[in-house]
Amino acid sequence: MTKLKLYKSGWKGIRLLALTLPFVLIGILIISKEQAGTFDYAMGWFCVSFFGLGIPLGLFLLLDRRPQIVIDEDGVWDRSLKQDAIKWEQIVETYAIDIHGQKFISVVVDESFEPKRKTVKWARKLNEFVGAQTTNLNVSQIKIDANKLSDLLNKIKNSDKHERASHLRIFSSEQRLTPNFEFQNYVTYLIILAIFMLISLSGEMGFMSIMVIMGVSAVIARWHGGTNNKSSLYKYARITTFLGFANMVVLFLMFTIHDAVSDKLGAELTQKIEKYKSKFGKYPTSIQPIREKMHLNLIQDHIFDEIAYRNLGARYELTLEFLNRNQKEFDVESNRWN
Known part of the structure; x- marks a missing residue:
């Protein structure tokens, strides 16, 4: 039987580790530098304890190689649903949805589908408010276009069983042939981050300029989501805000290490x-x-x-x-x- 297996992206774990490790290192430096019982010493332990929780989670996301979603000729299965596979005959339609940057595929099912876990009333109300269904496939941690995947699910649902394998093979081959620009994007982000750091280290004016850019970008990212959060302005404002924050963290880490080594x-x-x-x-x-x-x-x-x-x-x-x-x-x- 032809199966399409979708896995979590390892970059999610790398990003989480990149966000938490600097704070853990800063906490360790503070602990080694300050005397026990002082406020700074306690804050050092807080950094290590709080942000250290992200390290095992990041490693889990990075090393977990189990399939997140499996699609075959009989139906679709999502590990996060804690549910048996949803049969194609039970699916009415699917559509992609973006909830605050998190990607889902909402699945409209018929009455024959019985979820193992009953959705509480407030959760149903929340799903209705954001335009989701009670059954939603979580594709936020998968490197895939949610709209294309939703189109595939609808196409398979409306196809005969002998045609489903063909749709899966074609989609799988297209995924492999699609160029992956994610690595190039991260290289670009690192270059921009390096430029931010050089400007920040050039003097007070340079540092304040980066802070202003980050602040303006944060406001744009917060209040200008665009259509379904897909506008270019929202996208680049969000990236700039993240890079500005990363710049602050890296600078703080550099200053802390420099001070400790200098002393x-x-x-x-x-x-x-x-x-x-x-x-x-x-x-x-x-x-x-x-x-x-x-x-x-x-x-x-x-x-x-x-x-x-x-x-x-x-x-x-x-x-x-x-x-x-x-x-x-x-x-x-x-x-x-x-």
Whole structure:
């Protein structure tokens, strides 16, 4: 028997991991940096605990290879319905529907179809309000055109049994021959995100410009859904809002890592300088000889290049320009750049 099996897209899991992992890493950095019992320490654990819940879910979506929807000559089956296959003879018609960006195919069934789970009254009212049926195929996590799939279901429903296999084979071959531009889209998004980050790091004006763009896009995406949320303006406003938010998350992660590494490097460097003074009776004229004795990783090595050292005789001064273009001096007492 010819079967068309539709699987969840792995990109859903990748997107979820991309959204949650930065916050988990930020939480871990905060926990390792702050003292137990402080507010920041508690917030670090909150980030790890809350956003960490998305990691197993993201991995599940990424690794789950079970078919979500199976269509054959006898009917259609959706795993999410917790229901036996719906026979073609029980289907009156199907139509695609978009509910706040989530794609479904509503199935109008006749009286012979008996769902295993009874729909509560408020759920039926909600379905009626959004234009859905009591039986809806969830295709949000499947990389497929909901309208084309709905057309296929209607075509098979109106065909004789010996013609159904042919429709399934043709549709399956068309799906394989259709170019997949999803990977190219993600590459484009990464390039745009990199541009957003460069603009944000260029200075306060650049950062505020990106914030304004994200805010305007969010308003457009919220209030200008277009016809069935399919307008180009809505689509690109939504993408821009997401990229702007991703830009904020990545920048925050970069700043947090940079601050943590800088503080640790500054503390280690001051110890080496004081040790040098104890040995030679004066502060070094340059910190390059000290650098050669320190085992620095790539990030530390880059930050070390940005540190300006001044020997003032009785004391010394370490200054560093941070990612936000602010100049800070290392405070030995607090072991931080202030």
